[in-house]
Amino acid sequence: MAKAPVLTPRADDFPRWYQDLINKAELADNGPVRGTMVIRPYGYGLWERMQAEMDARIKETGTQNAYFPLLIPQSYLTREADHVEGFAPELAVVTHGGGKELEEPAVVRPTSEMIINDYFSKWVQSYRDLPLLINQWANVVRWELRPRLFLRTTEFLWQEGHTAHATEEDARAFASHIHRQVYEDFMTNVLAMDVVPGRKTVKERFAGAINTLTLEGMMGDGKALQMATSHELGQNFAKAFNTSYLSKDGTQELVWQTSWGSTTRMIGALVMMHGDDNGLRVPPRLAQTQVVVLAIKGDEPVLAKVREIGDRLKAAGIRVHIDDRTDTPFGRRAVDWELKGVPVRVEIGPRDLENGTAMVARRIPGGKEAIAVEDLVRLLPAVLEEDQALLLAQSRERRESRTTEVSTFDEAVEAAVAGGWARIPWATLGEEGEARLAEHGATVRCLVAEDGSVPSADDAPGNVAVVARAY
Amino acid sequence: MAKAPVLTPRADDFPRWYQDLINKAELADNGPVRGTMVIRPYGYGLWERMQAEMDARIKETGTQNAYFPLLIPQSYLTREADHVEGFAPELAVVTHGGGKELEEPAVVRPTSEMIINDYFSKWVQSYRDLPLLINQWANVVRWELRPRLFLRTTEFLWQEGHTAHATEEDARAFASHIHRQVYEDFMTNVLAMDVVPGRKTVKERFAGAINTLTLEGMMGDGKALQMATSHELGQNFAKAFNTSYLSKDGTQELVWQTSWGSTTRMIGALVMMHGDDNGLRVPPRLAQTQVVVLAIKGDEPVLAKVREIGDRLKAAGIRVHIDDRTDTPFGRRAVDWELKGVPVRVEIGPRDLENGTAMVARRIPGGKEAIAVEDLVRLLPAVLEEDQALLLAQSRERRESRTTEVSTFDEAVEAAVAGGWARIPWATLGEEGEARLAEHGATVRCLVAEDGSVPSADDAPGNVAVVARAY
Secondary structure (H helix, E strand, C coil), X not given: CCCCCCCCCCCCCHHHHHHHHHHHCCCEEECCCCCCEEXXXXXXXXXXXXXXXXXXXHHHCCCEECECCCEXXXXXXXXXXXXXXXXXXXXXXXEEECCEEEEEEEEECCCCHHHHHHHHHHHCCEHHHCCEXXXXXXXXXXXXXXXXXXXXXXXXXXXXXXXXXXXXXXXXXXXXXXXXXXXXXXXXXXXXXXXEEEECCHHHCCCCCCEEEEEEEECCCCCEEEEEEEEXXXXXXXXXXXXXXXXXXXXXXXXXXXXXEEECHHHHHXXXXXXXXXXXXXXXXXXXXXXXXXXXXCCHHXXXXXXXXXXXXXXXXCCEEEECCCCCCHHHHHHHHHHHCCCEEEEECHHHHHHCEEEEEECCCCCEEEEEHHHHHHHHHHHXXXXXXXXXXXXXXXXXXXXXXCCCHHHHHXXXXXXXXXXXXXXXXXXXXXXXXXXXXXXXXXXXXXXXXXXXXXXCCCCEEEXXXXX | CCCCCCCCCCCCCHHHHHHHHHHHCCCEEECCCXXXXXXXXXXXXXXXXXXXXXXXXXXXXXXXXXXXXXXXXXXXXXXXXXHHHHXXXXXXXXXXXXXXXXXXXXXXXXXXXXXHXXXXXXXXXXXXXXXXXXXXXXXXXXXXXXXXXXXXXXXXXXXXXXXXXXXXXXXXXXXXXXXXXXXXXXXXXCCCCCEEEEECCHHHCCCCCCEEEEEEEECCCXXXXXXXXXXXXXXXXXXXXXXXXXXXXXXXXXXXXXEEEEEXXXXXXHHHXXXXXXXXXXXXXXXXXXXXXXXXXXXXXXXXXXXXXXXXXXXXXXXXXEECCCCCCHHHHHHHHHHXXXXXXXXXXXXXXXXXXXXXXXXXXXXXXXXXXXXXXXXXXXXXXXXXXXXXHHHHHHHHHCEEECCCHHHHHHHHHCCCEEEEEHHHHHHHHHXXXXXXXXXXXXXXXXXXXXXXXXXXXXXXXXXXXXX
C-alpha cells in the first residue's frame, strides 16, 4: 500500500497544497485579527536571508536606511488625489490613544509615500542634497478581505525605497536600476526564480505613479505573481508636498521621484514556484540551512561523527544545522527536513560509520547516494551550486513551455484560462481588450518589447502584452 | 572673539543640549503624530549596528527570530490581570478597518506577551518542544504624554525575547544569561557604557513578572537610565494561556517563562552618556563609519589620495566613509563630522600631499596630529581600540565619582537631587522609604548585592539600593 501523501498533491488542489505546505513546513500561522499572520522561525529565517541579500544590493546603490512613523495623520492622505483614492478602502484607523478619543484620527501606514514626502520637503533645500536615497524596512497594514498567507495579508513586512532626484532622467535611470540590478538580480541569482521584467499598463499602475516597472513570475499552476515593483512618480508628490531645490543656476526646481517595494509575498512566491508534492525546495544561496547533518541514532560515536562533519562543513563556509534530536524517530525528522526544503541532508548511522560513508540526499533533483565522508567538503559546495542552477532552469522551462504566442483576444483568454501565459501584440489587445480581460479573470501582467527588453513607453511599436490570471 | 557654540552647552541646559544634538547631528526628527519620531539615516545607522551586534549575541543562545502581528484583539489584553493594568492607559486602538467599524477593536501592540503566549500554548506540546526560544525585532506603540526623542516615544523599535522552559531553574538561568552575557556584554564591549546590573524592587517590576533584572546607566547629568530589562515571568502567563507540556514522566506541566527587551532608547543613552559640547562621540566598535577621510579641496591629486587612503583602510577592515563633497566648505564638513561623533577624521589637503602626511583628528580624546600616510593602516586600528576603551573608562569614572555611599533616607535624597546616585542599604530604606522617594522625584533603580553581584532575592541580607533620579 502506498504511503498517504504528506501534503495534498498539487495536481488535486493547488491552493490547498499551498496551505498545507505553509502549515506543515512551519512557515506561518493565521493571526487572531482577520488577515494577519504569525511568521514562524523557519519562515522568518527565509525573510532574514532575503533581507540580508536585498539590503546589501540596496546599499550598493548609495541608498541609506531610515525609519518613519507607523501612524500617519488622516489628513495627510488627501494630499495626492490618485494616491488617496488607491488606498482609502484598505485603511486601518486609530481613533483612540492613551485612553482618549484623538482629535484627529491616525491611520496605520498602508505605505509611507505621504509621510516620507513631508520630510523630503524639509530635508531637500539645495542641489547638494540630491539625490536623496532612502529605504525603509517596515510593516504596513492594508485591510484585506480575501487574505491568503504571505500573498495577501492585512499586515505584511516589506522594504520601501523613496528617492528624490534633480532631473527626470536621473529618476528614470534610478527606478530602472532598482528594477533590474537590485530586484531582478536578487530574484534570478538568489531566489533562483525566472522572472519577466516589464512595464505596467496605465490601468495597472501604482496610485500616483507615471510609470510602474514590474517583475512577474510564473507559479507552479501557471498563474502569475507580481514579485516587486519600481515606480517613477514624476513630480506628482513633489507638487503635492512642494519638494523643491535651489539649482546650481539659482532657480527653484521641483524634484523628480521614485518609490519601489518588495514584500514577504516573496516567501509565498518561493513556495509556489519551487515547491513540489513533498514540500518546499529552498534555493541553496537563500537557505539559512544549506546542509542538515542528521544522526540516525543517538549512539555516541554517531553523534561525534555528526558533529565532526558539521564542523568541517561550517569551516568550508557552508551554512549547516546539526540534527541530533534522536528522541524523535529518524523517519519523521527526514520528512520534516524534506517539507522544509533544506537543499542537502547528510545522514549518518552506525552502518555509515563502519563504511566511512554518509548518505547524501539532494532535495532539489531528488535521490540519495552514499558518499565517502572525506569527500563531503570537496563535493557539497559544487552540489549546492548545481542545484541552485537547476531550480532556476526548471522555473524558466516551466514559463517557456506554458507561454503561448497568440494574435487574438480569444486566444489570449484561452491560454490564461488553461493556466498559462499568453503573449499578444499590445496594438492588437489595446486598452479596450485589456478592460474585457477582467470578465475572464485575467489581466495584462506587463508590457515587454519584442526583444524581451522593458519598453520605454506604453505605446512603443512592437510592444507585447503578457496576459495571465494572477495572484 | 570666541565662536558661538554649535550646541547649547551641557552645563547650561542639559535637556536643550540633548535636543540640539539630536537635531544637528541628524539623528531624528519629531513625527507628525504626537510622540512619534522619524529616525534619520545617521541615527538609524546606529540602530542597525546595534541590531547586528545584539542579534548575533541573541542567536548564540539558540534563540530564533520570528514575527507576530502588530494588531491584537482587545479581548486578549484582559487575560493576565497585572499585565493589562500595566498597559491599559497607553494603548492605541484601531476601531475601523477597510472602511467599516470593526466588530472587536484591535489594539496596536504595546508589547507582544499576550499574542506570543497564545501561540506558545499551541506550539508547546511535549518536553521535546522546550526550551522554546523566540525573539522579535518590531515596532510597538505606547501612548506617551511627555515624549522625548529616543527616550520616550509613542512608537519605538525594539527586540523582545520570549521563552518557555521546563523548569523554574532553566527560566531563571536563561533570564540571567540574557541579562549578563547578551545585554551587559553588548553594552560594555560595544557601546562602551558602564552599566550596573541589578534587580528591580517589587514596585518597579514589569507588569506580570515575578522578577525583573535591569541594567542602569548614568547619563552625563548624573541621572539614571534603564538600559534593558530581562524578566522571569514565572507561570503567570502559562496559567493565563494554559501553556503546558507532557513531561518525560507522562505528567502535564505548566511551562516557566521569560521575556526581555531593549529599545531605540539605547540611542538616547548613547547621546547622553558619551556626548559632549561638540556633539556625539560614537564608540568605534559601534560606529557605522569609524574613519571619515576628507578631501579639504577638490583638486584631482587630493581626491585621488583620499580614495587611495580610503581603499587601503577598508582593506584593513576599517569601516570608512569618503567625504569628497568639496562643494561644501571644509570647515562646515569638519564640524558636521564632529557633531556626528565619527571617531577618527583623516584630512587631506594639497599641503599634506607634499609632506606625505595626513591630519588625523581623534573625536574621543580630542586633538589633531600629522601622521605619515604610510603609517595610517598600521596605527588607526590601535587608535580605534584605544578610544573605545577610553570612552568606557570615562563613563565608569563618572559613575564612580558621582555615586555616594549613604546610610540615611535624607542623604540618599540629597545625593539624587544633586545629580548623582546614592547607595543605601535596602534594609535601611525599605519599601516605605522607597515609596517616599517619589516625593523627591527619585526611585530605587535597582538592588545590588554588597559585592556588586545581582541579588537572588529582594530581601537577601546585604542588599544595597541604588537611588537616583531617572529618565
